[in-house]
Amino acid sequence: MTRLPGWSRPFDGIMPRHVDQDVHSAFVEFRAEGDKCMSVQCIYCQQTRAKNTTRQKQHLLSCSAYLEAHPDVATNLQAAAATAGAIAGDPNASSSSASGSAYPAIPGEGGEHTNLSFMPNPRINGTPMSAAARPSLGPDGTPAPKRQKVKNAALYEIPLKDVHAAFEEFKNSDDDKCMSAKCLYCGQTRAKNTSRQREHLLQCPNYQSILKEKLPVNNLRHQFDEDDVASSLSLPTPTLELDFRISIRVKPKLNAGPGNFGRESWISCVGGQWAGRYGKGSVLPGGQDIQTTVKDMATRIDARYILQTNDENPALITCKITGWWTGERDVMERLQDPVAADNVAAHRYLLRTTFQFETGDSRYDHLNTAVYVGSGARRGAEIVYDAYRIG
Known part of the structure; x- marks a missing residue:
């Protein structure tokens, strides 16, 4: 991972620590009469906006008065833009920096933030990650697998009383602050968490065999195919x-x-x-x-x-x-x-x-x-x- 000069941590698409330190001292907070939310005013250009730390950082990186007072930040931004363009293979990266903007405009953005000069955080702005900003890969060279959603989990909502009845709660030792829960159908032990316990029951083969017998549609003389959604759909019984x-x-x-x-x-x-x-x-x-x-x-x-x-x-x-x-x-x-x-x-x-x-x-x-x-x-x-x- 590339470390840029003047940055406090490797370049990963996050803004420089200089701005993290300056963001609170660069704004004056106030509350207009009748307003429920705080507002802030930039002491460099007197622009007023709603209080939002992320937006305040973005503003500083596009505020010409702030950048003139902090030439090291402007230099680092230009270097970051050039480095990011080189990593992504963008031939226009250097020309974007030379054109007077510390960083190219964000595609699809409009209004007052159209030409903000900051390195976008993919987690906040939804912009594509560069190769340097992607999470580390596993031993086999592929990203770590995400937790898979339970198939057909939405088809049958196990009542809360049934979830509690399916687990035995206990503490491993007197020093434990958290409760554990043991599935009575397969013996698997996990931390007590109702949502995870419900997910477990939807995958537990022993519980599923019993649940299948409870579904009225599975007690009919003729049944749907097992992979058909209608075979596992639980409908409320009319009264x-x-x-x-x-x-x-x-x-x-x-x-x-x-x-x-x-x-x-x-x-x-x-x-x-x-x-x-x-x-x-x-x-x-x-x-x-x-x-x-x-x-x-x-x-x-x-x-x-x-x-x-x-x-x-x-x-x-x-x-x-x-x-x-x-x-x-x-x-x-x-x-x-x-x-x-x-x-x-x-x-x-x-x-x-x-x-x-x-x-x-x-x-x-x-x-x-x-x-x-x-x-x-x-x-x-x-x-x-x-x-x-x-x-």
């Missing part, structure tokens, strides 16, 4: 919470005859009520349930109702119910008779639906984006639904 029950009183069924997909029936709503976690109210008359019966008496449900709340200023909520009513043929035939339907237990058939709500009332606008599934039962001239919010 179900009973949110409300709705009871709808209906008129006798009106058969509309065969349609494109089956026999259609129209069932009109004459009223009803509902009650739930977020309120209660009534079902207004006028709603319709259009049922389409296909083979084996399976029936498609497509209903629209209007719910009204019991608030002092009532809100109106549109309720759309869709689903299927299925069961054994003799059970479904008995359900067509309002009197016989009372004697059919709800578990003998499946009335499974989805619910969709829409309202313009801000008190209940959370219903607009909620997703519901539910089950129902027929009792004479009444249909009862339970609606479960998916969480």
Whole structure:
């Protein structure tokens, strides 16, 4: 590594120590009224800027008044520019120095720092490293390998409680200030660090075999290929919470005859009520349930109702119910008779639906984006639904 004259350390792209020593004495600090941040003023050219040590160093190396007062710094800068250009094989390095600038302008820079005369630090300025500024190479002549990111680490975020449960914490001796942690699955010991422990678990083969069994997708009869992202992706399991029950009183069924997909029936709503976690109210008359019966008496449900709340200023909520009513043929035939339907237990058939709500009332606008599934039962001239919010 080249040592330049007048420099306190080898030339590695860092600014001269002269400026490190002078930067605080070359500026006067002050705070304008109302400002939260400090400002500084150069005592050589009176330029004012926000307090920032790195920028202050850059300013000194471009301040003509400072360079005139410190000719050794100007000389060193010109030598540094020439040396850096020679190392990088830049034929214009000497001409840049001779043109009056102590160091060539930084490519891509603009504004007040366009022609700053300083040697850029790659770690700060993002400029390419020269051969002299690169880190030392390993014994085999290649840079030391960087720590590799764990493959698919973002696909499964191991909960913190699982990380703690997977390690046994201890101290090697009473004199140790830091805790150590031992993986219970492979026995590897490391310093206690939650992030590193989580990374270790994502690479631990013993833990991975157990984790794979926990993923619901890997318990399916048919599975994705192991290298497919979907095979290792953990998705949150939805929850179900009973949110409300709705009871709808209906008129006798009106058969509309065969349609494109089956026999259609129209069932009109004459009223009803509902009650739930977020309120209660009534079902207004006028709603319709259009049922389409296909083979084996399976029936498609497509209903629209209007719910009204019991608030002092009532809100109106549109309720759309869709689903299927299925069961054994003799059970479904008995359900067509309002009197016989009372004697059919709800578990003998499946009335499974989805619910969709829409309202313009801000008190209940959370219903607009909620997703519901539910089950129902027929009792004479009444249909009862339970609606479960998916969480």
